[in-house]
Amino acid sequence: MKISQILSGKLKSTILFIVIFGLFNSLLNGTLLFFINAAVTGRGLAFPEAYKLPLYVGVVLLALVCSRYFQVYMIRLTSNITFEFEKNILEKIRCSTLTEFDALGKENIYTAINDTKSLAHIPEIFMNAFNAMVVVLCCFGYMFWVAPLGGVIILFTMAILVTIYLIRNKGIQKDLNQQRDLQNSYYRYLNDAIQGFRELKINVQRSNNVYHRWIFPNRERNREITNKTSVKYLDNEISGTYSWYVVFGVIMFVLPLIMKTNTATQAAFLVTIMYLIGPVAILITIIPTYNSLKISYERLVIFNHRLSINEGEFTDKDIHHRAESFSEVEFVDVKYQYINSNNKAAAFTISPISLRIEKGETIFVIGGNGSGKSTFGLLLTGLVKPKSGRILLNGNNLLSENITQYRSYFSAVFTDGHLFNENYDKVDLQETNTMLYELVSLLKLNDKIELEKGADRFNHNLSKGQRKRLALIYALLESKPVIVLDEWAAEQDPGFRRYFYTELIPLLQQRGKTVIVITHDDEYYKYASRIIKFNFGEITYDSSKQETVPGMN
Numbered sequence: 001m002k003i004s005q006i007l008s009g010k011l012k013s014t015i016l017f018i019v020i021f022g023l024f025n026s027l028l029n030g031t032l033l034f035f036i037n038a039a040v041t042g043r044g045l046a047f048p049e050a051y052k053l054p055l056y057v058g059v060v061l062l063a064l065v066c067s068r069y070f071q072v073y074m075i076r077l078t079s080n081i082t083f084e085f086e087k088n089i090l091e092k093i094r095c096s097t098l099t100e101f102d103a104l105g106k107e108n109i110y111t112a113i114n115d116t117k118s119l120a121h122i123p124e125i126f127m128n129a130f131n132a133m134v135v136v137l138c139c140f141g142y143m144f145w146v147a148p149l150g151g152v153i154i155l156f157t158m159a160i161l162v163t164i165y166l167i168r169n170k171g172i173q174k175d176l177n178q179q180r181d182l183q184n185s186y187y188r189y190l191n192d193a194i195q196g197f198r199e200l201k202i203n204v205q206r207s208n209n210v211y212h213r214w215i216f217p218n219r220e221r222n223r224e225i226t227n228k229t230s231v232k233y234l235d236n237e238i239s240g241t242y243s244w245y246v247v248f249g250v251i252m253f254v255l256p257l258i259m260k261t262n263t264a265t266q267a268a269f270l271v272t273i274m275y276l277i278g279p280v281a282i283l284i285t286i287i288p289t290y291n292s293l294k295i296s297y298e299r300l301v302i303f304n305h306r307l308s309i310n311e312g313e314f315t316d317k318d319i320h321h322r323a324e325s326f327s328e329v330e331f332v333d334v335k336y337q338y339i340n341s342n343n344k345a346a347a348f349t350i351s352p353i354s355l356r357i358e359k360g361e362t363i364f365v366i367g368g369n370g371s372g373k374s375t376f377g378l379l380l381t382g383l384v385k386p387k388s389g390r391i392l393l394n395g396n397n398l399l400s401e402n403i404t405q406y407r408s409y410f411s412a413v414f415t416d417g418h419l420f421n422e423n424y425d426k427v428d429l430q431e432t433n434t435m436l437y438e439l440v441s442l443l444k445l446n447d448k449i450e451l452e453k454g455a456d457r458f459n460h461n462l463s464k465g466q467r468k469r470l471a472l473i474y475a476l477l478e479s480k481p482v483i484v485l486d487e488w489a490a491e492q493d494p495g496f497r498r499y500f501y502t503e504l505i506p507l508l509q510q511r512g513k514t515v516i517v518i519t520h521d522d523e524y525y526k527y528a529s530r531i532i533k534f535n536f537g538e539i540t541y542d543s544s545k546q547e548t549v550p551g552m553n
């Protein structure tokens with residue numbers, strides 16, 4: 001569902017309530033103003049004396065109960081909207097394609113989640129503005145009732161003061177935007193300084209450049225703008241606050257000159273203006289709030305648009321990965337193309353490739369850097385869809401409808417794979433799990449991993465190579481028929497690398513796995529049952545079709 005649909009749905013079902021209740025609430029507050037003014041000025045409220053106190057107490061209590069009920073309602077409405085927005089964003093991410101996800105970038109996801117939080121406050125902002133508007137109208141109505149000309153003069157004075165405040169505020173907003181841009185670039189530089197700590201330590205000149213040419217000048221500029229903007233902001237706020245004294249001054253000194261007001265009328269106007277201060281402040285902040293909400297909304301619309309493809313969700317019926325149910329996967333003229341995100345032109349292309357992978361094969365995918373091996377791995381595992389051509393699993397065409405089912409035949413350890421922080425798969429990590437501990441010992445991690453105290457997970461303070469071994473254990477525990485390992489052995493020491501190619505892979509093969517290894521380790525090519533070589537996105541060699549294997553000893 002789109003953000004706008006959720007928002008308009010919520011607003012439609014609640015707007016009448018917000019308006020009626022807000023109106024009632026504001027009228028109660030307006031009634032209290034009448035009471036106070038009647039006491040100060042001695043006019044209005046033609047009730048018998050005996051009824052005034054109970055009526056006053058009744059209105060206060062009713063206003064209090066209504067106010068609380070209304071605020072609780074708004075809290076619930078806001079958190080419901082936040083929940084639905086966030087869920088909508090998370091579903092979008094979960095169901096998006098890898099291609100769209102990669103193109104989006106992680107920072108946009110965090111921004112989108114923050115944007116939903118801002119948008120969820122729209123009903124509350126609308127309600128506050130509406131209440132404030134009602135109070136302002138009531139106050140002016142009261143002033144016009146007490147002394148029409150006085151009401152016109154006050155309205156005119158306030159209109160001038162508010163206009164001056166808003167014009168100055170607009171200038172400050174521009175400075176604030178500049179400050180936000182500086183802040184964004186500061187985080188980028190800071191990220192480089194933190195992530196590249198070692199690279200900076202080892203190169204003093206680069207470190208000096210990063211800090212003295214980029215980070216410190218950015219902070220200095222930020223200091224200047226912050227000083228300037230903060231003083232401007234302070235000036236505007238102070239003059240805004242003191243503007244009320246201009247209004248008070250007009251009531252105390254100008255009105256008596258123009259219309260001969262008496263003390264009671266002046267008192268009524270002064271109390272009314274005090275009542276107006278809060279609501280007018282709310283109405284004034286509406287414009288900048290509206291602008292920032294508009295930006296958040298537009299960003300979310302773009303976000304939704306960029307994750308427009310919905311791949312659907314996994315359901316249990318999609319899980320069909322029993323080893324015996326896999327017999328072959330076939331590529332028929334499969335083509336894939338990356339699109340350059342800057343100019344939208346076609347970038348690297350996997351030219352139409354055709355091949356068949358049968359159950360039990362151990363295939364090494366080889367080729368130079370950037371030749372398309374990992375992209376082939378993504379196509380094979382169904383993580384990206386061919387631009388043209390067909391992929392068939394057990395003779396069935398891979399379609400959008402069965403893509404999740406297709407993927408459930410594959411497990412993979414990617415080059416830059418991620419080890420999850422929680423035991424999401426609910427693997428039994430206790431020593432009684434013989435399958436797990438057999439794998440732990442096969443991967444020689446017995447004395448390296450241990451259960452974290454009080455948590456259902458293994459420790460993650462492992463070396464890169466050891467983390468890859470743990471990732472392989474988790475991948476094997478999935479018991480899927482085909483396993484794809486992308487440069488898995490690159491971080492292993494020579495001894496373990498040898499063990500991996502000469503013992504582990506044959507063992508997996510013996511156990512009926514189909515193993516696809518993307519590798520540069522040419523000294524072990526002979527341990528493959530088949531070699532496929534990529535060059536510039538094309539298969540230039542397939543040992544199942546040709547005799548000699550290039551690069552083999």
Ligand SMILES: Nc1ncnc2c1ncn2[C@@H]1O[C@H](COP(=O)(O)OP(=O)(O)OP(=O)(O)O)[C@@H](O)[C@H]1O
Pocket residue numbers: 102338339340347348367368369370371372373374375376
């Ligand atoms: N997300 C992407 N968008 C655009 N181009 C990409 C993307 N990912 C990879 N490429 C390009 O596709 C080409 C093939 O990349 P791929 O990762 O498949 O190569 P590889 O053979 O696995 O290389 P290596 O051995 O270095 O890992 C590269 O030229 C790369 O620049």
